[in-house]
Amino acid sequence: xxxxxxxxxxxxxxxxxxxxxxxxxxxxxxxxxxxxxxxxxxxxxxxxxxxxxxxxxxxxxxxxxxxxxxxxxxxxxxxxxxxxxxxxxxxxxxxxxxxxxxxxxxxxxxxxx
Amino acid sequence: xxxxxxxxxxxxxxxxxxxxxxxxxxxxxxxxxxxxxxxxxxxxxxxxxxxxxxxxxxxxxxxxxxxxxxxxxxxxxxxxxxxxxxxxxxxxxxxxxxxxxxxxxxxxxxxxx
Numbered sequence: 001x002x003x004x005x006x007x008x009x010x011x012x013x014x015x016x017x018x019x020x021x022x023x024x025x026x027x028x029x030x031x032x033x034x035x036x037x038x039x040x041x042x043x044x045x046x047x048x049x050x051x052x053x054x055x056x057x058x059x060x061x062x063x064x065x066x067x068x069x070x071x072x073x074x075x076x077x078x079x080x081x082x083x084x085x086x087x088x089x090x091x092x093x094x095x096x097x098x099x100x101x102x103x104x105x106x107x108x109x110x111x112x113x
Numbered sequence: 114x115x116x117x118x119x120x121x122x123x124x125x126x127x128x129x130x131x132x133x134x135x136x137x138x139x140x141x142x143x144x145x146x147x148x149x150x151x152x153x154x155x156x157x158x159x160x161x162x163x164x165x166x167x168x169x170x171x172x173x174x175x176x177x178x179x180x181x182x183x184x185x186x187x188x189x190x191x192x193x194x195x196x197x198x199x200x201x202x203x204x205x206x207x208x209x210x211x212x213x214x215x216x217x218x219x220x221x222x223x224x225x226x
Contacts, residue, residue, distance in 0.1 A: 004156075031211070033213065033214075035214075035216075042216060042217075042218045042219060043203065043205075043214075043216040043219075044216075045213050045214065045215070048211060048213055050211075055211055056211055056213045058213075090156055090157065092157075092214075097209070097211045098145045098164075098207035098209065098211060098213070098214065099145065099164055101159060101162065102147070102159065102214065103159070104149070104156040104157040104158070104159075105156050106155055106156045107155075107156050
């Protein structure tokens, strides 16, 4: 079956702009999580959605937001981009939570200039 | 709060040698533990996971890990390294059935011929 699909794979944005990243989970998976990966901070949890509801949230400013649709697809949005937002953003899906296998997508590489 | 410490940001081994990547965790409740591998410019691939069943967990590509509660450790091993094992390895912990993973900083495995 198809894996976790993230779009776009690469993008370049200017400071102050906003960006929307998309994630299509594995069919049947209801939990979608987002992570930010940077060389300095490593992998950090952003938020998790389950059945269209945010179930968990990491320690990121309000500029970072997300949502999940009824088909479990998820989007995350970053407004007023800063240079420090340059990172690999990874989406992960699982059937219901950590007890299940959590699969990651290839990620979206965001560069802010 | 949960946390993960991976000892050694880089580990070098010769092809055919034993691979040992160390992971210690901190958790206030029985944890779920995971090892992921990341190849350059790719997402994370699950190697194995511990979810309170057998303490010795076998994963893909010949890797295994042993959960030791008394030592709060979950070290990853492979009897014989292969060149294709060169990648970055992440240990992660989850305290809940939700999909929130806390990752270690990662260990880059270098394999020389």
